[in-house]
Amino acid sequence: MTAVANRRPLTWEMAAGGSHALATGVGDVGTVLLAGPPAAAGAESLASHLLRLGALPAEAKRPAFILKVVADSGLQGRGGAAFPVARKMVAAAAGTGKALLVVNGSESEPASRKDWTLLCLRPHLVLDGAALAAAAIGASSAVIQLHRGAAAPSAALLQALQQRRAADLSDPRFTISFGPPRYVAGESSAIRAFLAGGPAKPAPRGGRGHGPGSPPLVQNVETLALLALLGRFGADWLRGFGTGASPGPTLVTLAGAVDHPGLVAEMTGPTALSNVLTRWGGLAGAPRALLFGGYAGTWCDGRQAWGLDLNRESLATAEIPFGSGLVGVLPWDACGLAETARLLTYLAQESSGQCGPCVWGLPRLAKEMSDLAWGRVASRDVRRMARMATELAGRGACHHPDGAVTLLASALTVFSDEVVHHLRQGPCSRSGRGPVFPIPERRDAAWR
Amino acid sequence: MTHHLKVDMDRCQGHGICAVLAGDLVDLDQWGFPVIASEPLSEPAQLRRARWAVAACPARALQLESAPVPASERKR
Ligand SMILES: Cc1cc2nc3c(=O)[nH]c(=O)nc-3n(C[C@H](O)[C@H](O)[C@H](O)COP(=O)(O)O)c2cc1C
Ligand code: SF4
Numbered sequence: 105m106t107a108v109a110n111r112r113p114l115t116w117e118m119a120a121g122g123s124h125a126l127a128t129g130v131g132d133v134g135t136v137l138l139a140g141p142p143a144a145a146g147a148e149s150l151a152s153h154l155l156r157l158g159a160l161p162a163e164a165k166r167p168a169f170i171l172k173v174v175a176d177s178g179l180q181g182r183g184g185a186a187f188p189v190a191r192k193m194v195a196a197a198a199g200t201g202k203a204l205l206v207v208n209g210s211e212s213e214p215a216s217r218k219d220w221t222l223l224c225l226r227p228h229l230v231l232d233g234a235a236l237a238a239a240a241i242g243a244s245s246a247v248i249q250l251h252r253g254a255a256a257p258s259a260a261l262l263q264a265l266q267q268r269r270a271a272d273l274s275d276p277r278f279t280i281s282f283g284p285p286r287y288v289a290g291e292s293s294a295i296r297a298f299l300a301g302g303p304a305k306p307a308p309r310g311g312r313g314h315g316p317g318s319p320p321l322v323q324n325v326e327t328l329a330l331l332a333l334l335g336r337f338g339a340d341w342l343r344g345f346g347t348g349a350s351p352g353p354t355l356v357t358l359a360g361a362v363d364h365p366g367l368v369a370e371m372t373g374p375t376a377l378s379n380v381l382t383r384w385g386g387l388a389g390a391p392r393a394l395l396f397g398g399y400a401g402t403w404c405d406g407r408q409a410w411g412l413d414l415n416r417e418s419l420a421t422a423e424i425p426f427g428s429g430l431v432g433v434l435p436w437d438a439c440g441l442a443e444t445a446r447l448l449t450y451l452a453q454e455s456s457g458q459c460g461p462c463v464w465g466l467p468r469l470a471k472e473m474s475d476l477a478w479g480r481v482a483s484r485d486v487r488r489m490a491r492m493a494t495e496l497a498g499r500g501a502c503h504h505p506d507g508a509v510t511l512l513a514s515a516l517t518v519f520s521d522e523v524v525h526h527l528r529q530g531p532c533s534r535s536g537r538g539p540v541f542p543i544p545e546r547r548d549a550a551w552r
Numbered sequence: 553m554t555h556h557l558k559v560d561m562d563r564c565q566g567h568g569i570c571a572v573l574a575g576d577l578v579d580l581d582q583w584g585f586p587v588i589a590s591e592p593l594s595e596p597a598q599l600r601r602a603r604w605a606v607a608a609c610p611a612r613a614l615q616l617e618s619a620p621v622p623a624s625e626r627k628r
């Protein structure tokens with residue numbers, strides 16, 4: 105299929121907002137999601153988008169067609185959980201009452217830029233995909249959910265929506281909704297609760313504020329962008345990228361000690377992690393450790409990870425969930441325990457304050473990890489911390505605490521040498537340096 | 553049917569009544585929030601205690617989830 109015109113590897117610099125985010129094609133196959141004009145050109149116009157990819161074929165809006173290509177393709181969600189899209193769509197299509205599609209553009213992961221990049225550079229890809237998903241479930245309207253303060257994506261979307269209205273595309277009624285910029289506010293039940301008029305806190309059993317009928321279908325921005333291509337080129341085409349269990353191209357964001365934190369790279373086929381990090385991260389060799397998935401992610405020893413392929417499937421074989429595609433680099437001169445303590449402190453602050461184990465447990469884990477990183481502790485303290493962590497797993501209403509537990513458990517494994525060192529001699533010189541992974545300042549404590 | 557006692561942690565207020573009424577099914581963690589065994593409830597007496605706990609929870613945070621036993625796991 106040659107319709108995806110630009111197969112050249114692209115390197116481009118984002119123009120928007122003075123940010124140093126970059127988007128780049130990696131490997132020999134080039135780019136798919138990010139194909140098209142360079143990033144410096146900003147958001148691709150509808151005219152360019154249609155010239156490059158053609159209009160959505162009319163049949164692509166038939167629910168039966170979409171549900172079939174999605175099922176045949178094996179597409180998985182890109183918001184973190186890698187849930188099969190077909191299953192959610194079929195359930196939503198069979199639902200009763202007024203259907204609603206939610207485009208999840210929250211991108212709560214502080215270091216992740218992939219959804220931001222898609223919205224800013226390829227808004228029409230996302231909107232095409234949203235139009236298809238809405239058609240599949242019989243929704244006449246779709247809400248694009250952003251965090252407050254996401255100025256560049258919202259500007260790109262407003263312009264794109266204007267172009268689409270002028271071209272009289274048969275779109276659902278799109279609205280942009282701004283939620284509180286809190287980590288768990290991007291979780292799907294939190295968005296549903298917010299759209300129902302409540303606080304943007306996870307409410308997995310629905311409950312408060314929910315009207316009758318089936319809950320809105322929530323899909324991630326990258327998932328929908330892939331759907332736009334799937335609707336045009338079909339399931340076999342999509343399966344030509346990615347891996348068997350995780351089909352389609354994948355966006356990843358590089359973070360931490362790399363040349364350009366926030367660089368978004370597209371994996372179209374099997375690509376060695378070492379290749380990505382030397383070519384696009386500026387690394388000369390394996391770092392001390394890698395943080396995969398997000399701030400509530402999983403640590404992996406740098407030298408062990410160096411030989412891995414960077415895709416969800418091979419990471420899963422190494423028992424590493426790839427979450428929302430973050431690849432964080434911890435350099436040799438940083439302390440993994442100190443970094444984990446800062447991340448846990450952040451995650452504890454971002455609890456929605458509803459569930460006892462999360463409200464009480466996460467701050468305790470953060471405190472104990474901080475004591476290990478910067479104070480003097482004994483091995484029984486570390487044992488107690490590890491036991492407490494395992495007792496918290498699975499006990500929140502959402503998966504927020506589970507991420508914190510995985511982060512801590514993987515830290516104790518990967519940084520076992522550092523633990524021994526800290527137990528014997530207290531904090532090391534490396535724990536004194538500043539954060540490798542920036543912790544966002546909380547500008548806004550509201551839940552509405 | 554298999555039966556599981558489940559807690560909606562976002563509703564639970566940590567009153568701990570469940571642990572009193574169904575002590576064999578519910579432990580409390582160090583902050584007083586329930587830790588519920590993941591095994592299905594087998595004996596009728598367990599099921600009865602679980603029902604008491606569900607009915608008594610002031611936060612209406614507990615429920616009994618019942619599902620038919622999947623054919624693959626059914627004893628012949
Ligand atoms: C704490 C938490 C935060 C989340 N934040 C986001 C987010 O910012 N953006 C997102 O797309 N998904 C986020 N998710 C995942 C969503 O709940 C949901 O699974 C996803 O949006 C569904 O879309 P997908 O199936 O296309 O991936 C989060 C999940 C959790 C548990
Ligand atoms: S587990 Fe934590 S973040 Fe999730 S709903 Fe409960 S309190 Fe909120």
Ligand code: SF4
Nearest residue numbers: 564565567568570609
């Ligand atoms: S009785 Fe209800 S509110 Fe109290 S601890 Fe048990 S589940 Fe929580």
